[in-house]
Amino acid sequence: MTATPTAGVPQERRLVTAIPGPKSAELLARKQAAVADGIGVTLPVFTARASGGILEDVDGNRLIDFGSGIAVTSVGNSAEAVVRRATRQLADFTHTCFMVTPYEGYVEVAEALAELTPGDHAKKSALFNSGAEAVENAVKIARAYTKRPAVIVFDHGYHGRTNLTMALTSKNMPYKNGFGPFAPEVYRVPVAYGYRWPTGPENAGPEAAAQAIDQITKQVGAENVAAIIIEPVLGEGGFIEPAKGFLPAIQKFANDNGIVFVADEIQSGFCRTGQWFASEDEGLVPDLITTAKGIAGGLPLAAVTGRAEIMDAAHAGGLGGTYGGNPVACAAALGSIETMKELDLNAAAKRIEEVMKSRLGAMQEKFPAIGDIRGRGAMIAVELVKDPESKEPDAALAGALAKACHAEGLIVLTCGTYGNVLRFLPPLVIDENLLNEGLDIIEAAFAAQV
Structure with missing residues (x-):
């Protein structure tokens, strides 16, 4: 898995403040005063730079990006071409x-x-x-x-x-x-x-x-x-x-x-x-x-x-x-x-699927709350349930896991009609080490929550 040029943003996670940090908190207050409340925010860290699989915020934190701006920056932010x-x-x-x-x-x-x-x-x-x-x-x-x-x-x-x-x-x-x-x-x-x-x-x-x-x-x-x-x-x-x-x-x-x-x-x-x-x-x-x-x-x-x-x-x-x-x-x-x-990003997406489904499948064996693993390429999700037999949706767990990942510097998104799905949309150019580090964070979040 080969990343595009990174435009000067190191491809490594780094936390120097709590998430969000003080500068992001100041900007969030300005946002709340000037932007309509109907414009929600998943994770109130304000971006300063981004490239490859990393987003750097105004406080200097570097977060692993498993969201790609909701599948938009597939070639990474700041792709050279x-x-x-x-x-x-x-x-x-x-x-x-x-x-x-x-x-x-x-x-x-x-x-x-x-x-x-x-x-x-x-x-x-x-x-x-x-x-x-x-x-x-x-x-x-x-x-x-x-x-x-x-x-x-x-x-x-x-x-x-x-x-x-x-x-x-x-x-x-x-x-x-x-x-x-x-x-x-x-x-x-x-x-x-x-x-x-x-x-x-x-x-x-x-x-x-x-x-x-x-x-x-x-x-x-x-x-x-x-x-x-x-x-x-x-x-x-x-x-x-x-x-x-x-x-x-x-x-x-x-x-x-x-x-x-x-x-x-x-x-x-x-x-x-x-x-x-x-x-x-x-x-x-x-x-x-x-x-x-x-x-x-x-x-x-x-x-x-x-x-x-x-x-x-x-x-x-x-x-x-x-x-x-x-x-x-x-x-x-x-x-x-x-x-x-x-960069043959179709092949890169297939490799992301291979890595993610292997890791998530191993997690499913340990955590029955993972009712289903699905998706293709770099469009992968887990559906979370309170009980694998009844398949009752567990939206609260999805929210808690997302919050835990955010606190550790991993951007993840939720979705689903029942609000119980964690979805992963990493940039297709993400470094495989970053991909696995993000999956480590997800696994640790499961271990802490269930």
């Missing part, structure tokens, strides 16, 4: 609005997406700022193409915080509570959540697909459905990998009924699961694919990429946005993709 290309673009121009006077970088990103996304059909892209924007525009495109209104989404799914994407998102708190009413013509159906499927994981794929298709057919009518949208690995819902066979069955139903099949790869894309896109695991070729997060090394960029005839369904002027495909973000994306190719 990202900095080089973005800096060069900043010196040339920062903005013109592609819809007014276009520029080559936007076209280059669209060409790269056509090359990298699954399928060898003719593809086109439209660029935006955030994952939620990408999902909203995928719905717009699908409706324009099919002339149908309904959208199908899945239990435990997450698609964003805007009005339409809140409607698409399954979890109420903290994403939806108090913000309705939501957009209509959105229908939710079961997903093959193997660990919690009533008849066991071996039955989850075919049974969940049959239930979902039955509900769509009876409650909505396939002829009314514009799009089926699903994350190939469900992110905020708990890193749920739909049981084998489920996704191909859903895509076949979509194809057979003229429904646009949309893969939301915002969290799972760009080498995160050990493949360019998680859809590739079961040979899926989505009609449309939404991307963001890892695409641009930390700069805001998102995309909808798909079959040319579907992407062209929207009328001229129907897609866009002032900042969509900003030239600096496009330059960063090209640097990020360059880094992924040069």
Whole structure:
């Protein structure tokens, strides 16, 4: 596992104050006075520098990063190619609005997406700022193409915080509570959540697909459905990998009924699961694919990429946005993709999976609270339960473990519909010694808590 240049930040954990330290505490007080309370903070340490697998705060503490800004800095912070290309673009121009006077970088990103996304059909892209924007525009495109209104989404799914994407998102708190009413013509159906499927994981794929298709057919009518949208690995819902066979069955139903099949790869894309896109695991070729997060090394960029005839369904002027495909973000994306190719970050993600699952599997034998270990590549999670037989979720333990890890200088995140999942999203360039040190901290936290 080889890291990118570290931009002067030593790749070692160092604690010189309590977490958070006094300077971070001062900045947190300023944040509380000036920033809306609705903007929460997982760990109130204020970043001064970051690179590779280390984040350095304003107090001089160096923390191991198992979060990557929620799967954004997959190539690490300050990756050389990202900095080089973005800096060069900043010196040339920062903005013109592609819809007014276009520029080559936007076209280059669209060409790269056509090359990298699954399928060898003719593809086109439209660029935006955030994952939620990408999902909203995928719905717009699908409706324009099919002339149908309904959208199908899945239990435990997450698609964003805007009005339409809140409607698409399954979890109420903290994403939806108090913000309705939501957009209509959105229908939710079961997903093959193997660990919690009533008849066991071996039955989850075919049974969940049959239930979902039955509900769509009876409650909505396939002829009314514009799009089926699903994350190939469900992110905020708990890193749920739909049981084998489920996704191909859903895509076949979509194809057979003229429904646009949309893969939301915002969290799972760009080498995160050990493949360019998680859809590739079961040979899926989505009609449309939404991307963001890892695409641009930390700069805001998102995309909808798909079959040319579907992407062209929207009328001229129907897609866009002032900042969509900003030239600096496009330059960063090209640097990020360059880094992924040069360092073979798909292979790096697979090595991270090998190390993490081996270590976590050993922990599971000692700590029955680890009910399930799942995920692929550098998108790994453990689901925590009060009892392995009842599988009652243990959100309190997840919170306590995260807090313990934070105190020791390891950034980890929680997720899951029940709030009981610890998720790990290390940068794909993390040094293997740091990876194992982070796992040591996790193991010690378990030993202290259970």
